[in-house]
Amino acid sequence: MEFDPSKYSTTSFDSMGPALQLVKMIQKQNVDINQPLRIVDLGCGPGNSSKLLADAFPKSTIIGLDVVYEMIEHAKKNCPNDRCKFFVQDLSKPFDEWQQEIKEILYTKSADIIFSNYALQWIFDPFILGDSIKKILTPKTGMFFANILYSDILSVVDKNDQHECAMLERYLRYPNEQQFISDWIFGLKNRSQLHDIWIHYWQPRSVYPEKYYRESYVKIPLKWHEHFIVNDVSADIHARMSEILKNLILKKRVKRIIPRNMNGKHDECDCNVNGNNHVKNGDNDDGEVNDIEIEQQVWTIVARSSNDSCMGESCIYKNLF
Template sequence: MEFDPSKYSTTSFDSMGPALKLIHLIKKQIIDINQPLRIVDLGCGPGNSSCLLAESFPQSTIIGLDVVPEMIEHAKKNFSKKNDRFKFFVQDLGLPFDKWNTELRELLQTKQVDLIFSNYALQWIFNPSILGDSLRKILKPKTGVLVANILFSDILSVVDQNDQYECKLLEKYLHYPSEKQFISEWIFGLKNDAHLNDIWLHYWQPKCIYPEKYYRESYVKIPLKWHEHFIDNSVSEDLRKEISKILTKLILKKRITRIIPRKMNGLNHHHNDDVDVNQVKNGDANDDDDDDEMNDIEIEQQLWTVVARSSNDNFV
Protein backbone atom coordinates (compact mmCIF):
# COMPACT_ATOMS: atom_id res chain seq x y z
CA MET A 1 0.00 0.00 0.00
CA GLU A 2 1.28 3.48 -0.84
CA PHE A 3 0.21 5.07 2.43
CA ASP A 4 1.41 4.05 5.90
CA PRO A 5 -1.64 3.33 8.16
CA SER A 6 0.26 4.32 11.29
CA LYS A 7 0.98 7.71 9.72
CA TYR A 8 -2.57 8.02 8.42
CA SER A 9 -3.96 7.38 11.92
CA THR A 10 -2.13 10.43 13.27
CA THR A 11 -2.47 12.79 10.29
CA SER A 12 -6.04 12.34 8.98
CA PHE A 13 -7.00 15.71 10.44
CA ASP A 14 -9.68 16.37 7.84
CA SER A 15 -11.79 13.35 8.80
CA MET A 16 -11.99 13.65 12.59
CA GLY A 17 -14.21 16.75 12.70
CA PRO A 18 -16.81 15.22 10.36
CA ALA A 19 -16.63 11.94 12.33
CA LEU A 20 -17.49 13.78 15.54
CA LYS A 21 -20.34 15.54 13.74
CA LEU A 22 -21.74 12.17 12.66
CA ILE A 23 -21.56 10.91 16.23
CA HIS A 24 -23.43 14.02 17.38
CA LEU A 25 -26.15 13.22 14.83
CA ILE A 26 -26.38 9.63 16.10
CA LYS A 27 -27.06 10.90 19.61
CA LYS A 28 -29.97 12.96 18.26
CA GLN A 29 -31.66 9.91 16.75
CA ILE A 30 -34.37 7.88 18.45
CA ILE A 31 -31.87 5.33 19.68
CA ASP A 32 -30.88 4.44 23.24
CA ILE A 33 -27.13 5.00 23.27
CA ASN A 34 -26.79 3.35 26.68
CA GLN A 35 -28.01 0.01 25.31
CA PRO A 36 -25.56 -2.61 23.96
CA LEU A 37 -25.66 -1.49 20.33
CA ARG A 38 -24.08 -3.37 17.47
CA ILE A 39 -22.36 -0.81 15.25
CA VAL A 40 -20.72 -1.44 11.87
CA ASP A 41 -18.05 1.06 10.83
CA LEU A 42 -17.78 0.93 7.03
CA GLY A 43 -14.35 1.97 5.80
CA CYS A 44 -12.90 2.11 9.31
CA GLY A 45 -9.31 2.71 8.15
CA PRO A 46 -6.79 2.32 11.01
CA GLY A 47 -9.57 2.35 13.60
CA ASN A 48 -9.72 6.03 14.56
CA SER A 49 -13.46 6.38 13.97
CA SER A 50 -14.15 2.99 15.59
CA CYS A 51 -12.37 4.23 18.72
CA LEU A 52 -14.52 7.39 18.75
CA LEU A 53 -17.66 5.25 18.46
CA ALA A 54 -16.59 3.03 21.34
CA GLU A 55 -15.90 6.03 23.54
CA SER A 56 -19.23 7.65 22.66
CA PHE A 57 -21.32 4.48 23.07
CA PRO A 58 -19.74 2.60 25.99
CA GLN A 59 -22.02 -0.45 25.83
CA SER A 60 -21.62 -1.00 22.11
CA THR A 61 -19.78 -3.56 20.01
CA ILE A 62 -17.91 -2.10 17.03
CA ILE A 63 -17.35 -4.10 13.83
CA GLY A 64 -14.89 -2.29 11.59
CA LEU A 65 -14.55 -3.09 7.87
CA ASP A 66 -11.93 -1.87 5.41
CA VAL A 67 -10.61 -3.08 2.06
CA VAL A 68 -6.96 -2.38 2.93
CA PRO A 69 -5.32 -5.23 4.90
CA GLU A 70 -2.67 -2.95 6.40
CA MET A 71 -5.37 -0.68 7.83
CA ILE A 72 -7.15 -3.62 9.48
CA GLU A 73 -3.89 -5.03 10.80
CA HIS A 74 -3.15 -1.65 12.40
CA ALA A 75 -6.66 -1.44 13.88
CA LYS A 76 -6.46 -4.96 15.33
CA LYS A 77 -3.07 -4.28 16.86
CA ASN A 78 -4.17 -1.04 18.50
CA PHE A 79 -7.78 -1.80 19.45
CA SER A 80 -9.20 -5.32 19.15
CA LYS A 81 -6.23 -6.99 20.88
CA LYS A 82 -6.79 -4.69 23.83
CA ASN A 83 -10.59 -4.67 23.94
CA ASP A 84 -12.99 -7.44 22.94
CA ARG A 85 -15.65 -4.85 22.04
CA PHE A 86 -13.84 -4.41 18.71
CA LYS A 87 -13.88 -6.76 15.74
CA PHE A 88 -12.10 -5.88 12.49
CA PHE A 89 -12.36 -7.53 9.08
CA VAL A 90 -10.74 -6.98 5.70
CA GLN A 91 -13.69 -6.59 3.35
CA ASP A 92 -14.26 -5.15 -0.11
CA LEU A 93 -17.61 -3.39 0.29
CA GLY A 94 -18.05 -3.28 -3.47
CA LEU A 95 -18.67 -7.04 -3.55
CA PRO A 96 -22.16 -8.57 -3.27
CA PHE A 97 -23.02 -9.69 0.25
CA ASP A 98 -22.80 -13.41 -0.60
CA LYS A 99 -19.14 -12.82 -1.55
CA TRP A 100 -18.24 -11.27 1.81
CA ASN A 101 -15.96 -12.93 4.33
CA THR A 102 -17.79 -16.02 5.64
CA GLU A 103 -17.21 -15.29 9.32
CA LEU A 104 -18.31 -11.70 8.86
CA ARG A 105 -21.40 -12.69 6.90
CA GLU A 106 -22.47 -15.13 9.63
CA LEU A 107 -21.92 -12.42 12.23
CA LEU A 108 -24.05 -9.83 10.41
CA GLN A 109 -26.74 -11.59 8.42
CA THR A 110 -29.04 -12.10 11.41
CA LYS A 111 -30.12 -8.46 10.87
CA GLN A 112 -28.94 -7.46 14.32
CA VAL A 113 -27.01 -4.33 13.31
CA ASP A 114 -28.42 -1.27 15.08
CA LEU A 115 -26.26 1.35 13.44
CA ILE A 116 -24.20 1.62 10.28
CA PHE A 117 -21.59 4.37 10.44
CA SER A 118 -19.33 5.53 7.63
CA ASN A 119 -16.97 8.49 7.64
CA TYR A 120 -15.01 9.54 4.53
CA ALA A 121 -15.47 6.13 2.95
CA LEU A 122 -18.63 5.68 0.85
CA GLN A 123 -17.23 7.65 -2.09
CA TRP A 124 -14.77 4.77 -2.59
CA ILE A 125 -17.69 2.44 -3.44
CA PHE A 126 -18.45 2.93 -7.12
CA ASN A 127 -21.62 0.81 -7.25
CA PRO A 128 -23.99 2.05 -4.50
CA SER A 129 -26.65 -0.47 -5.52
CA ILE A 130 -24.46 -3.43 -4.55
CA LEU A 131 -23.60 -2.00 -1.15
CA GLY A 132 -27.20 -0.88 -0.67
CA ASP A 133 -28.37 -4.47 -1.05
CA SER A 134 -25.80 -5.59 1.54
CA LEU A 135 -26.96 -2.92 3.99
CA ARG A 136 -30.53 -4.10 3.63
CA LYS A 137 -29.47 -7.60 4.67
CA ILE A 138 -27.68 -6.59 7.87
CA LEU A 139 -29.53 -3.55 9.26
CA LYS A 140 -32.37 -4.08 11.74
CA PRO A 141 -35.74 -3.47 10.08
CA LYS A 142 -37.59 -0.32 11.17
CA THR A 143 -35.15 0.70 13.94
CA GLY A 144 -31.79 0.40 12.17
CA VAL A 145 -30.04 3.69 11.39
CA LEU A 146 -27.44 4.72 8.82
CA VAL A 147 -25.30 7.77 9.60
CA ALA A 148 -22.65 8.50 6.98
CA ASN A 149 -21.03 11.07 4.77
CA ILE A 150 -19.94 11.11 1.14
CA LEU A 151 -17.09 13.18 -0.24
CA PHE A 152 -17.10 14.72 -3.69
CA SER A 153 -14.51 16.88 -5.42
CA ASP A 154 -15.65 19.20 -8.17
CA ILE A 155 -12.19 19.55 -9.69
CA LEU A 156 -13.48 20.22 -13.20
CA SER A 157 -14.70 23.60 -11.98
CA VAL A 158 -11.09 24.76 -11.63
CA VAL A 159 -9.77 23.55 -14.99
CA ASP A 160 -8.07 26.34 -16.91
CA GLN A 161 -10.38 26.75 -19.92
CA ASN A 162 -7.60 28.57 -21.78
CA ASP A 163 -5.43 25.45 -21.71
CA GLN A 164 -6.87 23.70 -24.76
CA TYR A 165 -4.57 20.68 -24.54
CA GLU A 166 -5.48 19.98 -20.93
CA CYS A 167 -9.19 20.49 -21.59
CA LYS A 168 -9.21 18.10 -24.57
CA LEU A 169 -7.17 15.50 -22.66
CA LEU A 170 -9.59 15.48 -19.73
CA GLU A 171 -12.66 15.55 -21.95
CA LYS A 172 -11.46 12.54 -23.92
CA TYR A 173 -9.94 10.34 -21.22
CA LEU A 174 -11.52 11.32 -17.89
CA HIS A 175 -15.05 9.95 -17.35
CA TYR A 176 -15.77 12.14 -14.37
CA PRO A 177 -19.33 12.36 -12.98
CA SER A 178 -21.02 15.58 -12.00
CA GLU A 179 -21.77 16.07 -8.32
CA LYS A 180 -25.48 15.72 -9.15
CA GLN A 181 -24.90 12.36 -10.82
CA PHE A 182 -22.62 11.01 -8.12
CA ILE A 183 -24.70 11.98 -5.08
CA SER A 184 -28.03 11.11 -6.75
CA GLU A 185 -26.79 7.60 -7.47
CA TRP A 186 -25.98 7.19 -3.80
CA ILE A 187 -29.29 8.51 -2.54
CA PHE A 188 -31.32 6.30 -4.86
CA GLY A 189 -29.10 3.33 -4.02
CA LEU A 190 -29.86 3.84 -0.33
CA LYS A 191 -33.56 4.33 -1.02
CA ASN A 192 -34.18 1.56 -3.55
CA ASP A 193 -31.56 -1.07 -2.70
CA ALA A 194 -30.93 -0.55 1.02
CA HIS A 195 -34.68 0.13 1.53
CA LEU A 196 -33.91 3.13 3.73
CA ASN A 197 -36.41 5.90 4.33
CA ASP A 198 -36.65 9.16 6.26
CA ILE A 199 -33.50 10.15 4.39
CA TRP A 200 -32.02 13.44 5.59
CA LEU A 201 -29.26 15.25 3.68
CA HIS A 202 -26.92 18.03 4.69
CA TYR A 203 -24.22 19.63 2.54
CA TRP A 204 -21.27 21.46 4.08
CA GLN A 205 -17.64 22.32 3.41
CA PRO A 206 -15.45 21.36 6.37
CA LYS A 207 -12.01 22.93 6.64
CA CYS A 208 -8.84 21.85 8.39
CA ILE A 209 -5.17 22.75 8.57
CA TYR A 210 -2.35 20.57 7.23
CA PRO A 211 1.42 21.03 6.98
CA GLU A 212 1.77 22.17 3.39
CA LYS A 213 4.75 20.06 2.35
CA TYR A 214 3.22 16.91 3.84
CA TYR A 215 -0.13 17.43 2.10
CA ARG A 216 1.36 18.25 -1.30
CA GLU A 217 3.95 15.45 -1.32
CA SER A 218 2.22 12.65 0.57
CA TYR A 219 -1.40 12.95 1.66
CA VAL A 220 -2.62 14.13 -1.74
CA LYS A 221 -1.98 10.59 -3.02
CA ILE A 222 -5.17 9.44 -1.26
CA PRO A 223 -7.65 11.70 -3.12
CA LEU A 224 -5.56 11.25 -6.28
CA LYS A 225 -6.18 7.50 -6.18
CA TRP A 226 -9.93 8.15 -6.06
CA HIS A 227 -9.81 10.55 -9.02
CA GLU A 228 -7.68 8.11 -11.05
CA HIS A 229 -10.57 5.65 -10.95
CA PHE A 230 -12.27 7.77 -13.64
CA ILE A 231 -9.36 7.65 -16.12
CA ASP A 232 -10.20 5.64 -19.23
CA ASN A 233 -8.73 2.14 -19.02
CA SER A 234 -7.52 2.32 -22.61
CA VAL A 235 -4.88 5.01 -22.01
CA SER A 236 -1.19 4.17 -22.12
CA GLU A 237 0.89 4.19 -18.96
CA ASP A 238 2.67 7.38 -20.01
CA LEU A 239 -0.61 9.16 -20.73
CA ARG A 240 -2.05 7.94 -17.42
CA LYS A 241 0.90 9.49 -15.59
CA GLU A 242 0.39 12.75 -17.44
CA ILE A 243 -3.32 12.84 -16.55
CA SER A 244 -2.48 11.99 -12.94
CA LYS A 245 -0.18 15.00 -12.77
CA ILE A 246 -3.01 17.19 -14.05
CA LEU A 247 -5.40 15.68 -11.49
CA THR A 248 -2.94 16.32 -8.67
CA LYS A 249 -2.68 19.95 -9.71
CA LEU A 250 -6.47 20.31 -9.87
CA ILE A 251 -7.00 18.64 -6.48
CA LEU A 252 -4.62 21.08 -4.84
CA LYS A 253 -6.11 24.00 -6.75
CA LYS A 254 -9.63 23.06 -5.67
CA ARG A 255 -8.93 22.17 -2.05
CA ILE A 256 -6.34 24.67 -0.87
CA THR A 257 -8.09 27.86 0.21
CA ARG A 258 -5.07 29.61 1.72
CA ILE A 259 -1.46 29.19 2.80
CA ILE A 260 -0.61 30.12 6.37
CA PRO A 261 3.08 30.86 7.09
CA ARG A 262 4.13 29.61 10.51
CA LYS A 263 7.13 28.84 12.64
CA MET A 264 8.44 25.27 12.62
CA ASN A 265 7.30 24.77 16.23
CA GLY A 266 3.72 25.62 15.21
CA LEU A 267 3.18 28.07 18.07
CA ASN A 268 2.37 31.09 15.93
CA HIS A 269 0.05 31.21 12.94
CA HIS A 270 0.47 34.53 11.15
CA HIS A 271 -2.95 34.81 9.52
CA ASN A 272 -2.37 38.44 8.55
CA ASP A 273 0.55 37.34 6.40
CA ASP A 274 -1.40 34.70 4.48
CA VAL A 275 -0.34 34.17 0.90
CA ASP A 276 -3.07 35.25 -1.48
CA VAL A 277 -5.59 32.51 -2.27
CA ASN A 278 -5.27 33.15 -5.99
CA GLN A 279 -1.57 32.40 -5.75
CA VAL A 280 -2.37 29.09 -4.10
CA LYS A 281 -4.97 28.09 -6.64
CA ASN A 282 -2.75 29.01 -9.54
CA GLY A 283 0.17 27.12 -8.07
CA ASP A 284 2.33 30.26 -7.92
CA ALA A 285 3.06 30.25 -4.19
CA ASN A 286 6.49 28.89 -3.34
CA ASP A 287 6.97 26.35 -0.55
CA ASP A 288 9.20 27.53 2.26
CA ASP A 289 11.59 24.62 2.77
CA ASP A 290 13.82 26.43 5.23
CA ASP A 291 14.56 24.24 8.27
CA ASP A 292 13.39 26.97 10.66
CA GLU A 293 10.03 27.73 9.07
CA MET A 294 7.26 25.94 7.17
CA ASN A 295 3.80 26.72 5.87
CA ASP A 296 0.43 25.33 6.83
CA ILE A 297 -2.43 25.12 4.35
CA GLU A 298 -6.17 25.31 4.86
CA ILE A 299 -8.02 22.51 3.08
CA GLU A 300 -11.71 22.78 2.20
CA GLN A 301 -13.74 19.73 1.16
CA GLN A 302 -17.21 19.08 -0.29
CA LEU A 303 -19.13 16.76 2.02
CA TRP A 304 -22.65 15.36 1.97
CA THR A 305 -24.00 13.99 5.26
CA VAL A 306 -26.73 11.34 5.16
CA VAL A 307 -28.96 10.09 7.98
CA ALA A 308 -31.56 7.42 7.17
CA ARG A 309 -33.64 4.76 8.89
CA SER A 310 -34.38 1.26 7.65
CA SER A 311 -37.92 0.47 6.56
CA ASN A 312 -40.13 -2.16 8.16
CA ASP A 313 -39.03 -4.63 5.51
CA ASN A 314 -38.21 -8.20 6.44
CA PHE A 315 -37.64 -9.26 2.85
CA VAL A 316 -34.13 -10.70 2.44
Protein backbone atom coordinates in the same frame (compact mmCIF):
# COMPACT_ATOMS: atom_id res chain seq x y z
CA MET B 1 -0.01 -0.27 -0.02
CA GLU B 2 0.74 3.29 -1.14
CA PHE B 3 0.00 5.00 2.18
CA ASP B 4 1.21 4.10 5.65
CA PRO B 5 -1.88 3.50 7.86
CA SER B 6 0.01 4.64 10.96
CA LYS B 7 0.70 7.96 9.23
CA TYR B 8 -2.91 8.15 8.08
CA SER B 9 -4.09 7.40 11.60
CA THR B 10 -2.26 10.36 13.10
CA THR B 11 -2.86 12.88 10.31
CA SER B 12 -6.49 12.30 9.28
CA PHE B 13 -7.47 15.81 10.32
CA ASP B 14 -9.91 16.30 7.48
CA SER B 15 -11.94 13.20 8.33
CA MET B 16 -12.13 13.30 12.12
CA GLY B 17 -14.26 16.46 12.36
CA PRO B 18 -17.00 14.94 10.16
CA ALA B 19 -16.68 11.63 12.04
CA LEU B 20 -17.37 13.44 15.32
CA GLN B 21 -20.37 15.12 13.71
CA LEU B 22 -21.78 11.73 12.74
CA VAL B 23 -21.28 10.40 16.27
CA LYS B 24 -23.09 13.44 17.68
CA MET B 25 -25.97 12.84 15.27
CA ILE B 26 -26.35 9.31 16.59
CA GLN B 27 -26.28 10.54 20.18
CA LYS B 28 -29.05 13.05 19.44
CA GLN B 29 -31.42 10.28 18.41
CA ASN B 30 -32.09 9.32 22.02
CA VAL B 31 -29.82 6.31 21.66
CA ASP B 32 -29.32 4.66 25.04
CA ILE B 33 -25.54 4.42 25.34
CA ASN B 34 -25.93 1.68 27.93
CA GLN B 35 -27.64 -0.64 25.43
CA PRO B 36 -25.47 -3.31 23.77
CA LEU B 37 -25.88 -2.00 20.23
CA ARG B 38 -24.31 -3.55 17.15
CA ILE B 39 -22.61 -0.82 15.08
CA VAL B 40 -21.02 -1.58 11.71
CA ASP B 41 -18.33 0.85 10.56
CA LEU B 42 -18.13 0.60 6.77
CA GLY B 43 -14.69 1.55 5.48
CA CYS B 44 -13.20 1.86 8.96
CA GLY B 45 -9.65 2.55 7.72
CA PRO B 46 -7.10 2.51 10.58
CA GLY B 47 -9.84 2.40 13.22
CA ASN B 48 -10.02 6.09 14.17
CA SER B 49 -13.78 6.28 13.69
CA SER B 50 -14.31 2.86 15.29
CA LYS B 51 -12.48 4.08 18.39
CA LEU B 52 -14.75 7.14 18.52
CA LEU B 53 -17.77 4.87 18.37
CA ALA B 54 -16.41 2.52 21.03
CA ASP B 55 -15.77 5.44 23.38
CA ALA B 56 -19.17 7.05 22.72
CA PHE B 57 -21.13 3.80 23.13
CA PRO B 58 -19.32 1.84 25.89
CA LYS B 59 -21.68 -1.15 25.86
CA SER B 60 -21.79 -1.59 22.09
CA THR B 61 -19.95 -3.88 19.70
CA ILE B 62 -18.20 -2.19 16.81
CA ILE B 63 -17.60 -4.17 13.63
CA GLY B 64 -15.12 -2.45 11.34
CA LEU B 65 -14.81 -3.44 7.70
CA ASP B 66 -12.21 -2.23 5.20
CA VAL B 67 -10.80 -3.53 1.94
CA VAL B 68 -7.15 -2.83 2.87
CA TYR B 69 -5.43 -5.49 4.97
CA GLU B 70 -2.84 -3.05 6.39
CA MET B 71 -5.61 -0.70 7.56
CA ILE B 72 -7.38 -3.52 9.38
CA GLU B 73 -4.17 -4.67 11.05
CA HIS B 74 -3.53 -1.11 12.23
CA ALA B 75 -7.15 -0.76 13.40
CA LYS B 76 -6.72 -3.77 15.67
CA LYS B 77 -3.81 -1.98 17.35
CA ASN B 78 -5.48 1.43 17.28
CA CYS B 79 -8.62 0.13 18.98
CA PRO B 80 -7.45 -2.72 21.27
CA ASN B 81 -10.88 -3.29 22.72
CA ASP B 82 -12.60 -6.67 22.80
CA ARG B 83 -15.79 -4.88 21.76
CA CYS B 84 -14.14 -3.89 18.47
CA LYS B 85 -13.90 -6.53 15.78
CA PHE B 86 -12.18 -5.83 12.46
CA PHE B 87 -12.34 -7.68 9.16
CA VAL B 88 -10.90 -7.27 5.70
CA GLN B 89 -13.83 -7.00 3.32
CA ASP B 90 -14.32 -5.56 -0.14
CA LEU B 91 -17.61 -3.68 0.22
CA SER B 92 -18.02 -3.43 -3.56
CA LYS B 93 -18.79 -7.15 -3.68
CA PRO B 94 -22.36 -8.49 -3.26
CA PHE B 95 -23.17 -9.56 0.29
CA ASP B 96 -23.36 -13.24 -0.73
CA GLU B 97 -19.64 -13.01 -1.61
CA TRP B 98 -18.59 -11.50 1.75
CA GLN B 99 -16.44 -13.52 4.13
CA GLN B 100 -18.43 -16.29 5.74
CA GLU B 101 -17.37 -15.22 9.23
CA ILE B 102 -18.76 -11.72 8.70
CA LYS B 103 -22.03 -13.06 7.28
CA GLU B 104 -22.46 -15.39 10.23
CA ILE B 105 -21.89 -12.56 12.72
CA LEU B 106 -24.44 -10.33 11.02
CA TYR B 107 -26.94 -13.13 10.51
CA THR B 108 -26.82 -13.85 14.25
CA LYS B 109 -27.55 -10.22 15.08
CA SER B 110 -28.01 -7.56 12.46
CA ALA B 111 -26.70 -4.01 12.78
CA ASP B 112 -28.59 -1.47 14.88
CA ILE B 113 -26.54 1.30 13.30
CA ILE B 114 -24.52 1.48 10.10
CA PHE B 115 -21.85 4.17 10.20
CA SER B 116 -19.54 5.24 7.40
CA ASN B 117 -17.12 8.15 7.46
CA TYR B 118 -15.16 9.24 4.38
CA ALA B 119 -15.54 5.85 2.74
CA LEU B 120 -18.65 5.47 0.58
CA GLN B 121 -17.19 7.43 -2.32
CA TRP B 122 -14.70 4.58 -2.75
CA ILE B 123 -17.61 2.24 -3.60
CA PHE B 124 -18.29 2.86 -7.26
CA ASP B 125 -21.56 0.88 -7.43
CA PRO B 126 -23.92 2.16 -4.72
CA PHE B 127 -26.60 -0.31 -5.74
CA ILE B 128 -24.48 -3.34 -4.80
CA LEU B 129 -23.67 -1.89 -1.38
CA GLY B 130 -27.31 -0.82 -1.06
CA ASP B 131 -28.35 -4.47 -1.29
CA SER B 132 -25.82 -5.37 1.41
CA ILE B 133 -27.06 -2.63 3.72
CA LYS B 134 -30.60 -3.95 3.45
CA LYS B 135 -29.40 -7.40 4.52
CA ILE B 136 -27.37 -6.29 7.55
CA LEU B 137 -29.42 -3.39 8.98
CA THR B 138 -32.09 -4.22 11.56
CA PRO B 139 -35.58 -3.74 10.06
CA LYS B 140 -37.80 -1.00 11.52
CA THR B 141 -35.33 0.25 14.12
CA GLY B 142 -32.01 0.36 12.24
CA MET B 143 -30.39 3.70 11.44
CA PHE B 144 -27.84 4.76 8.84
CA PHE B 145 -25.31 7.59 9.31
CA ALA B 146 -22.75 8.30 6.61
CA ASN B 147 -21.02 10.96 4.59
CA ILE B 148 -19.83 11.01 0.98
CA LEU B 149 -17.11 13.20 -0.49
CA TYR B 150 -17.21 14.76 -3.92
CA SER B 151 -14.70 17.19 -5.40
CA ASP B 152 -15.80 19.39 -8.27
CA ILE B 153 -12.29 19.68 -9.70
CA LEU B 154 -13.50 20.43 -13.23
CA SER B 155 -14.81 23.77 -11.99
CA VAL B 156 -11.22 25.03 -11.68
CA VAL B 157 -9.99 23.88 -15.09
CA ASP B 158 -8.32 26.69 -17.02
CA LYS B 159 -10.44 26.94 -20.16
CA ASN B 160 -7.56 28.70 -21.91
CA ASP B 161 -5.27 25.73 -21.46
CA GLN B 162 -6.16 23.88 -24.63
CA HIS B 163 -3.80 20.97 -23.98
CA GLU B 164 -5.18 20.30 -20.50
CA CYS B 165 -8.77 20.62 -21.71
CA ALA B 166 -8.10 18.21 -24.57
CA MET B 167 -6.50 15.65 -22.22
CA LEU B 168 -9.41 15.81 -19.79
CA GLU B 169 -11.98 15.57 -22.58
CA ARG B 170 -10.30 12.54 -24.12
CA TYR B 171 -9.08 10.56 -21.14
CA LEU B 172 -11.30 11.39 -18.16
CA ARG B 173 -14.85 10.16 -17.49
CA TYR B 174 -15.57 12.18 -14.40
CA PRO B 175 -19.13 12.11 -13.00
CA ASN B 176 -20.90 15.36 -12.29
CA GLU B 177 -21.95 15.97 -8.71
CA GLN B 178 -25.67 15.69 -9.43
CA GLN B 179 -25.37 12.23 -10.91
CA PHE B 180 -22.82 10.99 -8.37
CA ILE B 181 -24.86 11.95 -5.30
CA SER B 182 -28.25 11.05 -6.76
CA ASP B 183 -26.99 7.52 -7.52
CA TRP B 184 -26.24 7.12 -3.83
CA ILE B 185 -29.57 8.57 -2.69
CA PHE B 186 -31.58 6.30 -4.97
CA GLY B 187 -29.35 3.34 -4.23
CA LEU B 188 -30.09 3.76 -0.53
CA LYS B 189 -33.79 4.40 -1.13
CA ASN B 190 -34.48 1.61 -3.59
CA ARG B 191 -31.91 -1.07 -2.76
CA SER B 192 -31.41 -0.52 0.98
CA GLN B 193 -35.08 0.47 1.36
CA LEU B 194 -34.12 3.24 3.73
CA HIS B 195 -36.68 5.89 4.62
CA ASP B 196 -36.80 9.43 5.98
CA ILE B 197 -33.57 10.17 4.14
CA TRP B 198 -32.07 13.40 5.40
CA ILE B 199 -29.27 15.13 3.48
CA HIS B 200 -26.90 17.88 4.54
CA TYR B 201 -24.19 19.49 2.42
CA TRP B 202 -21.26 21.29 4.01
CA GLN B 203 -17.63 22.25 3.43
CA PRO B 204 -15.52 21.37 6.47
CA ARG B 205 -11.99 22.74 6.54
CA SER B 206 -8.78 21.44 8.04
CA VAL B 207 -5.19 22.57 8.45
CA TYR B 208 -2.17 20.55 7.30
CA PRO B 209 1.58 21.18 7.07
CA GLU B 210 1.86 22.50 3.54
CA LYS B 211 4.68 20.28 2.31
CA TYR B 212 3.16 17.16 3.83
CA TYR B 213 -0.21 17.72 2.22
CA ARG B 214 1.16 18.63 -1.21
CA GLU B 215 3.65 15.77 -1.38
CA SER B 216 2.08 12.96 0.64
CA TYR B 217 -1.54 13.22 1.70
CA VAL B 218 -2.74 14.42 -1.70
CA LYS B 219 -2.06 10.87 -2.93
CA ILE B 220 -5.27 9.68 -1.26
CA PRO B 221 -7.74 11.92 -3.15
CA LEU B 222 -5.59 11.51 -6.25
CA LYS B 223 -6.05 7.74 -6.17
CA TRP B 224 -9.83 8.25 -6.09
CA HIS B 225 -9.79 10.65 -9.02
CA GLU B 226 -7.56 8.32 -11.04
CA HIS B 227 -10.39 5.78 -11.03
CA PHE B 228 -12.12 7.90 -13.69
CA ILE B 229 -9.22 7.85 -16.15
CA VAL B 230 -10.34 5.79 -19.14
CA ASN B 231 -9.15 2.21 -19.29
CA ASP B 232 -6.28 0.95 -21.41
CA VAL B 233 -4.35 4.20 -21.67
CA SER B 234 -0.58 4.01 -21.92
CA ALA B 235 1.58 4.43 -18.83
CA ASP B 236 2.76 7.78 -20.19
CA ILE B 237 -0.78 9.10 -20.67
CA HIS B 238 -1.80 7.83 -17.23
CA ALA B 239 1.16 9.63 -15.64
CA ARG B 240 0.32 12.87 -17.45
CA MET B 241 -3.33 12.61 -16.44
CA SER B 242 -2.33 11.95 -12.82
CA GLU B 243 -0.25 15.11 -12.78
CA ILE B 244 -3.15 17.14 -14.22
CA LEU B 245 -5.54 15.69 -11.64
CA LYS B 246 -3.13 16.35 -8.78
CA ASN B 247 -2.79 20.00 -9.79
CA LEU B 248 -6.57 20.37 -10.08
CA ILE B 249 -7.10 18.80 -6.64
CA LEU B 250 -4.63 21.22 -5.07
CA LYS B 251 -6.12 24.15 -6.96
CA LYS B 252 -9.62 23.23 -5.82
CA ARG B 253 -8.95 22.26 -2.20
CA VAL B 254 -6.18 24.60 -1.02
CA LYS B 255 -7.96 27.68 0.29
CA ARG B 256 -5.13 29.68 1.83
CA ILE B 257 -1.56 29.57 3.07
CA ILE B 258 -1.07 30.15 6.81
CA PRO B 259 2.44 31.52 7.47
CA ARG B 260 4.36 30.51 10.57
CA ASN B 261 6.86 32.69 12.39
CA MET B 262 10.33 31.55 13.41
CA ASN B 263 8.95 29.97 16.60
CA GLY B 264 6.69 27.68 14.65
CA LYS B 265 3.56 29.63 15.60
CA HIS B 266 1.20 31.27 13.16
CA ASP B 267 1.48 34.99 12.52
CA GLU B 268 -2.29 34.99 12.09
CA CYS B 269 -4.06 32.04 13.63
CA ASP B 270 -7.78 31.56 13.72
CA CYS B 271 -7.20 27.86 13.19
CA ASN B 272 -9.08 26.66 16.24
CA VAL B 273 -12.15 28.85 16.16
CA ASN B 274 -14.43 26.63 14.11
CA GLY B 275 -14.60 23.55 16.30
CA ASN B 276 -14.71 20.20 14.57
CA ASN B 277 -14.99 21.78 11.14
CA HIS B 278 -11.50 23.18 11.35
CA VAL B 279 -8.88 20.96 12.93
CA LYS B 280 -5.37 22.19 13.64
CA ASN B 281 -2.33 19.97 13.37
CA GLY B 282 -0.23 20.31 16.48
CA ASP B 283 2.41 17.61 16.65
CA ASN B 284 3.36 16.69 13.12
CA ASP B 285 5.28 19.79 12.04
CA ASP B 286 8.11 17.98 10.26
CA GLY B 287 10.05 21.24 10.12
CA GLU B 288 7.39 22.94 8.00
CA VAL B 289 7.44 26.68 7.37
CA ASN B 290 3.74 27.08 6.50
CA ASP B 291 0.43 25.35 6.94
CA ILE B 292 -2.40 25.28 4.44
CA GLU B 293 -6.13 25.31 4.97
CA ILE B 294 -8.00 22.84 2.80
CA GLU B 295 -11.67 22.69 1.94
CA GLN B 296 -13.79 19.63 1.24
CA GLN B 297 -17.19 19.00 -0.28
CA VAL B 298 -19.13 16.60 1.97
CA TRP B 299 -22.66 15.23 1.73
CA THR B 300 -24.01 13.81 4.98
CA ILE B 301 -26.82 11.25 4.75
CA VAL B 302 -28.97 10.06 7.63
CA ALA B 303 -31.79 7.55 7.16
CA ARG B 304 -33.92 4.93 8.89
CA SER B 305 -34.89 1.38 8.01
CA SER B 306 -38.54 2.07 8.87
CA ASN B 307 -41.05 4.35 7.22
CA ASP B 308 -43.22 4.59 10.35
CA SER B 309 -44.12 8.16 11.18
CA CYS B 310 -41.57 9.53 13.61
CA MET B 311 -42.97 10.70 16.89
CA GLY B 312 -41.73 13.40 19.24
CA GLU B 313 -38.09 13.42 20.22
CA SER B 314 -37.41 10.08 18.52
CA CYS B 315 -37.82 11.62 15.09
CA ILE B 316 -34.60 11.33 13.15
CA TYR B 317 -34.93 14.92 11.95
CA LYS B 318 -34.79 16.29 15.48
CA ASN B 319 -31.73 18.37 16.36
CA LEU B 320 -29.24 16.60 14.13
CA PHE B 321 -26.70 19.36 14.63
